[in-house]
Amino acid sequence: MKLTIDRLGHLGDGIATGPVFVPGTLPGETVAGDVDGDTMPAPKIVTPSPDRVAPPCPHARTCGGCQLQHAADPFVESWKVDVVRTALAAHGLDAPMRPVATSPERSRRRATFSARRTKSGALAGFHRKRSDVIVPVPECRVVHPDIAAALPLVESLARLGGSRKAELSVQITRSNAGLDVAVTGGKPADAALRSELAALARARNLARIAWGADETLERRPPAVRLGPAEVIPPPGAFLQATLEGEAALQAAVAEAVGDARRIVDLFSGCGTFTLPLAARAEVHAVEASRDMLAALDRGWRHGPGLRRVTTEARDLFRDPLSSVDLARTDAVVIDPPRAGAEAQVAQIVEAAAPRVAHVSCNPVTFARDCAAFVRSGYRLDWVQVVDQFRWSSHIEIAAALSRG
Numbered sequence: 001m002k003l004t005i006d007r008l009g010h011l012g013d014g015i016a017t018g019p020v021f022v023p024g025t026l027p028g029e030t031v032a033g034d035v036d037g038d039t040m041p042a043p044k045i046v047t048p049s050p051d052r053v054a055p056p057c058p059h060a061r062t063c064g065g066c067q068l069q070h071a072a073d074p075f076v077e078s079w080k081v082d083v084v085r086t087a088l089a090a091h092g093l094d095a096p097m098r099p100v101a102t103s104p105e106r107s108r109r110r111a112t113f114s115a116r117r118t119k120s121g122a123l124a125g126f127h128r129k130r131s132d133v134i135v136p137v138p139e140c141r142v143v144h145p146d147i148a149a150a151l152p153l154v155e156s157l158a159r160l161g162g163s164r165k166a167e168l169s170v171q172i173t174r175s176n177a178g179l180d181v182a183v184t185g186g187k188p189a190d191a192a193l194r195s196e197l198a199a200l201a202r203a204r205n206l207a208r209i210a211w212g213a214d215e216t217l218e219r220r221p222p223a224v225r226l227g228p229a230e231v232i233p234p235p236g237a238f239l240q241a242t243l244e245g246e247a248a249l250q251a252a253v254a255e256a257v258g259d260a261r262r263i264v265d266l267f268s269g270c271g272t273f274t275l276p277l278a279a280r281a282e283v284h285a286v287e288a289s290r291d292m293l294a295a296l297d298r299g300w301r302h303g304p305g306l307r308r309v310t311t312e313a314r315d316l317f318r319d320p321l322s323s324v325d326l327a328r329t330d331a332v333v334i335d336p337p338r339a340g341a342e343a344q345v346a347q348i349v350e351a352a353a354p355r356v357a358h359v360s361c362n363p364v365t366f367a368r369d370c371a372a373f374v375r376s377g378y379r380l381d382w383v384q385v386v387d388q389f390r391w392s393s394h395i396e397i398a399a400a401l402s403r404g
């Protein structure tokens, strides 16, 4: 069957009339192949798009990590901007869109590999497209070379403490003191495994390795710099994916809050925004994870020349900061998980906080939450896509809202 691709879906697949989903294709392309249900799984490209490029990564055909290796950078950028624009338009919103800040190749400072023991040893990498099969990715063009070079370490971890049935999840973060490794899904640590992990950490010169929730071996504190402060995140904690993306988001947030003197940072994590902002404003950081807040607080106490930072552990979905809590706030930073922050936004709106820096990893909930602001008199001043996940369909957004 022959089809013409009309558009890309939110997971980066081409979509033809039907709808038929055609992976690895671009709008305007004519493709041929067998259709299975609503998918053409192995299309032959009959008429390629001018935006088509040869995938730079040798693993692109098999690895499921990237969905858009076959598209030129300007196409990916304009597609991501369009996804955000369309999500906003669905709520009747429009905003100036700033140029996309795309992180360079091989810049991911944090990645989560899957690993499994096999008959002959172990396998480590990313999942194959739409499958739980693991593909080794030694030439990955997304992760920092130090992280790609850790794949043999991930295999060793699967041999030591994985099983052929269950999969290990191994998160690796580049800290200032070397690699910080957090493993989940492994067998319970006994004395023998503990001593093997210690030997592996020594041999690979790791800063820290955590096995599950209970076992952590720290050889050097795996500190990361957040503004003027150094923070030692708890094992497996959220950090922005690339240093370049983090810097772009920090700059966008700083601009959006302007000269605010009292700031509340909601969903603060380890202080990605709190600590740089504390160089010139008092910040109250609120977040569900006590461990992340403890790390933020320690970073603040040792950070040079910072203004007062307070922290509060709170579930902001069930128990959002109230409009009374927010009454004396000049600016709010909000960076929720994918679900967005409907309940919290209602309270910010009621408090009429003059400025809001809104960071989001989900265009749909971002647009919904922006609509709640705009309905209550806020202006959506500008929106920027910050692409820390180049070649993937993932979209990260920063935006400024204000009210007169």
Ligand SMILES: C[S@@+](CC[C@H](N)C(=O)[O-])C[C@H]1O[C@@H](n2cnc3c(N)ncnc32)[C@H](O)[C@@H]1O
Pocket: 238, 239, 240, 267, 268, 269, 270, 271, 272, 273, 286, 287, 288, 289, 292, 314, 315, 316, 317, 318, 335, 336, 337, 361
């Ligand atoms: C997208 S991350 C942003 C973290 C931080 N702003 C940063 O840039 O590093 C979202 C944060 O929300 C926190 N979180 C998730 N659910 C939450 C909830 N119900 N209440 C408060 N915080 C929550 C997570 O622990 C995580 O740190």
